[in-house]
Amino acid sequence: MIEKYVNAEELRRLLSTLVVLLAALAIGGLFAIIVVPGLRNANRPNFPTPMDAIVSEPGWLDPTEFPPERGRVIPAVDPKTLIESSPKLVARGKELFEADCVQCHGTRGEGNGPGATTMNPRPRNFTRPDNWKNGYDLAAIYRTLNVGVPDTSMTSFSYLSRDSRMALAHFVQSLGAFPHGTGIPGAMEALSKELARPGEKTSNKIPVSMAMAKVEQEFTAARPLAVAIDDRRPGAEVLRRIVKDPGRASQVLAGSKKWHEGPVQLAASILPGVPGNGFSVSAATLSDEEWKQLHAELLGLAGR
Numbered sequence: 017m018i019e020k021y022v023n024a025e026e027l028r029r030l031l032s033t034l035v036v037l038l039a040a041l042a043i044g045g046l047f048a049i050i051v052v053p054g055l056r057n058a059n060r061p062n063f064p065t066p067m068d069a070i071v072s073e074p075g076w077l078d079p080t081e082f083p084p085e086r087g088r089v090i091p092a093v094d095p096k097t098l099i100e101s102s103p104k105l106v107a108r109g110k111e112l113f114e115a116d117c118v119q120c121h122g123t124r125g126e127g128n129g130p131g132a133t134t135m136n137p138r139p140r141n142f143t144r145p146d147n148w149k150n151g152y153d154l155a156a157i158y159r160t161l162n163v164g165v166p167d168t169s170m171t172s173f174s175y176l177s178r179d180s181r182m183a184l185a186h187f188v189q190s191l192g193a194f195p196h197g198t199g200i201p202g203a204m205e206a207l208s209k210e211l212a213r214p215g216e217k218t219s220n221k222i223p224v225s226m227a228m229a230k231v232e233q234e235f236t237a238a239r240p241l242a243v244a245i246d247d248r249r250p251g252a253e254v255l256r257r258i259v260k261d262p263g264r265a266s267q268v269l270a271g272s273k274k275w276h277e278g279p280v281q282l283a284a285s286i287l288p289g290v291p292g293n294g295f296s297v298s299a300a301t302l303s304d305e306e307w308k309q310l311h312a313e314l315l316g317l318a319g320r
């Protein structure tokens with residue numbers, strides 16, 4: 017009936033336009049699926065081994081970089097809500113698994129994550145019931161997450177809250193289509209009791225990159241105690257006299273929280289350590305007036 021409105025020639029043109037449009041859509045779709053994700057990763061450097069790649073990336077323990085979180089007290093929960101599997105628990109477990117476990121265990125839990133290649137023993141394959149050391153019932157997996165497997169790359173994840181660990185255990189079980197059982201007699205009761213304990217406190221969490229920055233900051237050596245040649249203040253004079261090793265001396269002051277408070281506190285930070293702390297024994301002969309001058313000078317230098 018479409019012939020009523022268009023003649024054969026027009027119909028052919030219409031159809032060929034349609035074919036061109038569809039082809040364009042298909043090419044666009046392929047581009048979006050195949051090329052765009054590649055482009056997104058194009059700027060990443062090529063690392064020699066997958067493990068190196070993981071370790072070198074900031075926040076490699078936690079690629080999603082959770083935001084900082086204050087420790088809090090988690091109210092007691094009904095253990096049943098954590099022991100019976102639910103889609104919500106499994107979904108939460110998947111999220112955690114993708115952040116903390118896939119590097120080693122692989123996205124499907126087959127024990128073949130990028131970090132697994134160099135590992136001995138290899139990470140457990142969760143899709144099969146073979147070779148589990150602690151066991152695969154809920155209580156056993158929960159225990160593994162608490163204490164890890166000693167002397168292997170499987171470390172403890174006890175910093176995760178109890179409900180997070182239970183969510184992970186449920187997700188791990190969901191990866192293997194075999195009966196997981198209830199473990200040794202009494203295991204479930206013990207788990208129930210453990211989960212019902214009130215007042216669990218979680219620790220403060222900061223993203224790995226932030227922790228790295230902090231560590232770096234703490235380990236950066238303090239600037240050596242340098243006095244400018246043209247500094248003619250009396251304190252500068254005293255400082256030149258008593259500093260033997262500018263690097264060490266500045267480290268000592270950086271490590272003392274009290275010296276800022278006054279000349280007496282300054283003397284107390286320096287005198288017990290001479291001469292090993294970079295200050296000369298002649299510091300013991302300084303007058304009260306000289307300590308005052310020294311203190312003023314150091315405050316001036318610290319404020320630079």
Ligand code: HEC
Binds near residue numbers: 117139170171184188
């Ligand atoms: C750095 C690598 C690594 C990471 C990260 C890691 N695992 Fe493992 N995991 C291992 C290795 C290796 C083993 C095997 C240890 C063995 O055979 O003794 C293992 C074993 C296990 C087991 C089996 C224990 C048993 O009874 O044999 C469970 C369950 C498990 N991991 C869960 C997890 C979960 C959940 C996470 C994330 C929260 C995780 N793992 C993160 C390396 C890792």
